[in-house]
Amino acid sequence: MSGMLKEVRLKTPVRDEDLRRLELGNVVYLDGLIYTGREGVYKRVLQEGMDPPEDLRALTNVNFHCSPAASVNADGSFNVGAVTATASFRFSKWLPQWFEVSGAKVIIGKGGMSEADYRSVFVPARAVYLTTVGYGTGALLGRGIRKVRAAHWLDDLGIAQAMWVLEVEKFGPLLVESDLDGNSLFERQNRIVNQGLARLYEGLKPPSLSRYGETDDRGEELIG
Amino acid sequence: MSTSAAVIKADAVEQAAYDVMVKAGIEIPDDYLGGIQAMADTEEGDLSAFVLRAMLENYEAAKQDRRAMCADTGVPRFYVKYGNEAGVEGGPVAVEHRIRRATARATHEVPLRPNRVHPLSRRDNDNNVGINAPEIEYSFEPDADWVDITTVHKGGLFGTDYRMLFPADGIDGIKRFYLDTLVAFGKRGLACQPAIVGIGLGGSKDTSVVLGKQAACLRTVGDRNPDPEIAALELELKEIGNSIGMGAMGFVGSSMVVDCHIEVGYTHTGGMPMSVHCFCLSSRRATARLFPDGRIEYRTDPQWFTPYLRRDSVDWAPGRMEAAE
Structure with a gap:
């Protein structure tokens, strides 16, 4: 029954009409430019007030929550091996401002954000979230990188937190996790899984010693 | 087994530690691969099945390209099992030094992501080496003159x-x-x-x-x-x-x-x-056994939990205990 997921190939910068056509669970491959940015970059730009190292609006509108497995060669060139995403929910507090500063329309990462974030932050910014698969398909994503255009702030932030500007071709697979209406594939799937959880716990009494703040609501999530 | 005069060379320790870092990072162990293949065949959820098939492709791509299967190196660490009769040139301090050198070299050369940072300053040495990193855990094995070096890359x-x-x-x-x-x-x-x-x-x-x-x-x-x-x-x-x-x-x-x-x-x-x-889906582990004659054998089963490690008695005399039963 698998193999039926719809595949979509998108060019960056991604256009609004392309985003509008995306449906939850579509498999996406990207061509063009993307850049990495996570807490190191967000802190510098949004908290310390530094300008982004280049004009992001002119560059591309795809921000990848990622640290590549990369090294710098003696001649200053880069060797990028595997590429996987890092969990995005930790960056939630920076995103409203980041959308304003960067003009990003696509966030690629691991695990998505909460549906509440999509509704209140992504929808007004007309942005969607694409999740990496696995996790993670580090070698497949690494194959999709044609060239490293730049590695900004490498000396200050290190390989993991630097802003890598990457030229990509058939970069994927990625899954559409949120659409322009702010729906979340993960939360939709969670609601189905949650229905079966009470049955699993039947007859298993709570432990003698509770943990402070502990909840028995199995619909809850760890993120957000 | 008699105590051998031959010692395991420090260079061999570094070679073995480097090789297991590379193998662990790139080659998914067969036992885990078989488990995922079996699940991919029976999984009825279309999204979950898609993910498993993508991972199977990813393992292949990693081996073909000789690139890491996952960019998150996790927190690479080592497990060293010393045969009771084994000796290493330079002693345990040399073993630890060579493991740190191999970790830094493999991080740069594979490349693997330099994940290890200071928890407060967030300083990154860009080589997965630092204070208490990589961790090295030890165990011992009676009647053996070899040393096993295992590395595991697990997300943290x-x-x-x-x-x-x-x-x-x-x-x-x-x-x-x-x-x-x-x-x-x-x-x-x-x-x-x-x-x-x-x-x-x-x-x-x-x-x-x-x-x-x-x-x-x-x-x-x-x-x-x-x-x-x-x-x-x-x-x-x-x-x-x-x-x-x-x-x-x-x-x-x-x-x-x-x-x-x-x-x-x-x-x-x-x-x-x-x-x-x-x-995780990138269950990365690899083991090398170093012998005093210079041989190094590689495998994916660490064989860490030996009967000796799981012993329940004061004395270790398995032969005698079996005879008494």
Whole structure:
């Protein structure tokens, strides 16, 4: 029954009409430019007030929550091996401002954000979230990188937190996790899984010693 | 076995440590691969099945390109098992030095992501080496003149939890905490499942966490604990995990637990500490055995939990104990 997921190939910068056509669970491959940015970059730009190292609006509108497995060669060139995403929910507090500063329309990462974030932050910014698969398909994503255009702030932030500007071709697979209406594939799937959880716990009494703040609501999530 | 005059060369230690870093990073172990292939064949959730097929492609791509299968190097660490008769040129300090050199070199050359940073300053040496990194754990083996060096690259952020349970909580308490951990970290696939789930039961708090991690990372898919009662619990927990209704990435499905391994340690008479660990879709482990004649043999089964390591008696005399029975 698998193999039926719809595949979509998108060019960056991604256009609004392309985003509008995306449906939850579509498999996406990207061509063009993307850049990495996570807490190191967000802190510098949004908290310390530094300008982004280049004009992001002119560059591309795809921000990848990622640290590549990369090294710098003696001649200053880069060797990028595997590429996987890092969990995005930790960056939630920076995103409203980041959308304003960067003009990003696509966030690629691991695990998505909460549906509440999509509704209140992504929808007004007309942005969607694409999740990496696995996790993670580090070698497949690494194959999709044609060239490293730049590695900004490498000396200050290190390989993991630097802003890598990457030229990509058939970069994927990625899954559409949120659409322009702010729906979340993960939360939709969670609601189905949650229905079966009470049955699993039947007859298993709570432990003698509770943990402070502990909840028995199995619909809850760890993120957000 | 007589004490051999030949010692294992320090250069060989570095070579072996480097090679296992490279192999672990690039080559998915066959036992885990077989487990994922079997799940991909039976998974009925379309999204979960898609994820498993993508991972199978990813393992192939990693081997073909000789690139790391996952960019998150996790927190690379080492397990060293010393034969009681083994000697290494320069002693244990040389072993640790060579392991640190191999870690830095492999990080640069594969390349692997330099994940290790200072927890407060966030300083990154860009080589996965730093204060208490990589960790090196030791065990010993009687009547052996070799040294085993194992490395494990396991993610460090999600899929692990610890809880102090008590005897009154019993098996139900174990099952409940196990479910709590898998459900909580399984959602959105934070645990990078399907996983080899390791459970540490007993010992002191820290021991239970260490045993659980070793159970996840140092035993292979299909391996059973020699204690029949524990082995039965392993199989039952595997079954329970796969009936949660959750598969890869937390999507609807059945692929959650590739295998479940439990290790125990004698614990406080009033308690039953428990830890749960998920070794992920990139279950990276590799072992080298160094012999005094210079040979190095590579494998993916660390053979960490030997009868000696799991001994229950004051004296270690397996031959005599068998004769007495």
